[in-house]
Amino acid sequence: MIELRGVKKRFGEQVVLDGVDFEVREGETLALLGPSGTGKSVLLKHINGLIRPDAGKVIVDGLEVATLPRRALSELRTRIGYVFQNGALFDSLSVFENVRLGLSDESKFNDLEYAERRVTECLKLVNLSPDTAKKFPAQLSGGMRKRVGIARAVAGAPKYLLYDEPTSGLDPVNADIVDELVKRLDQELGVTSVMVTHDVRGAFNVADRIALLSDGKIVLQGTPDEFRESEDPKVKAFLERDFEDSFAA
């Protein structure tokens, strides 16, 4: 289980998170919604300790992330797959080497036969052909990079998956493909997921529960139906605007 209690974070004068409280239950997919620049990615990075909070607690599997010693934090990170917004693939490494780096167990990483089998499995899981393994990130399209990023995140069989804007920058068709992929992976792998997005349609399609981040705070956390029925002006304004955008597109 992932819990955030009163998490605050500021960069210089800018307050990004101002007492964020939310939890992600075992096995569920939670979509974290919010306008661009509200600190959704910052919040996500708190969960695997890439950013430390100024105040408050981030607790994963009962462990307070910010106070973990280096080794324990590395160990915890191997249980959390992180899908970066633009893939964050290592340019100088092939797709095979990129996905192989996701194998957190060193003995499995060094077993070339196992690594080849696992990389092929993970690429198939994200609907990429095994031939993709030989390519370099520069030879891939935006959608393929995102899928390789997902393959790398799932390679080590993590318990949690954190997606940072998995559909941003993609055309609606590719965005739908990635949304379906996220949904399928969460069901097939039985992982607990947090998906940061500003795509309301995708969030309603994929998530079991949704949280809306605005002005550094969680405005509402609930099921898609609770969101639709909410009378909170911020929720209504965000949903109406984004649904209008979706239909306009």
Add this chain to the structure above:
Amino acid sequence: MTSTILRLPRFTGRLILGFLAQFGRISLLVVELFRGLSEVRIWVPRTFTEAATVGAGSLPIVLVIAMFAGVTTAFQAGYQWQSNLPVYILGTLIVETIVLELGPVLIGLVLAGRIGARYAAELGTMRVTEQIDALESLGRSPASHLIIPRVLAATLMLPVLVIIADVVAIVSGLVSVKQVLPVTDADFAYGAKAFWKPFDAYYSLMKATSFGFAIGLISCYMGFNTKQGAEGVGKATTAAIVSSSVVILLLNALLAKLLVST
């Protein structure tokens, strides 16, 4: 009025705080570097790859610089030559100038640009494209994967390149000085040996090693702490070259005072 009076102490305070913050961050990087040393299986193969790239890639520019350093030293010696001096002194002059000063400092400064820019730009780009975050999120240490191999490669390869540069510069110096003054190979060799001490070679290599370490550490630090996209990468690269060059000159003066000053 009060604000004008306070401006100088505030500026000084900010400067000191900025310096201390930089010093603190570099110290933390060094601590990370030592911690990462336990992951031998990660950094050893990467260090060899990096060292081969740095060594082979830098060789052409090192050879060109060394050759011209030797030629210029010889022609300058010819210009300032007094006929009442024994010609073998030319061997002493050229060899000592190149080994003690020109070889390590010139090569250090040039490689501060070549290696420093490469390291800072590589790591800076990795930082702004979240590749370093990705490495950390996979439970892997950026120190053992990225920093130790680069710092060690620069530290190990600079002395090797300086040895090659010294040899090339001395040979080109010998060939050139024979064009301007009546000196024979035997005179040159006699002069080179007459005042030569093994410590001169150690001193030159000590300088090269410390310059290599400084280039590696400073450039990795600048790249690792890059902010704000492409502009940040540009700033980090410039800062890496400028800082490495200044530190090389400072170390050069410091080592001269500590090791050879009487």
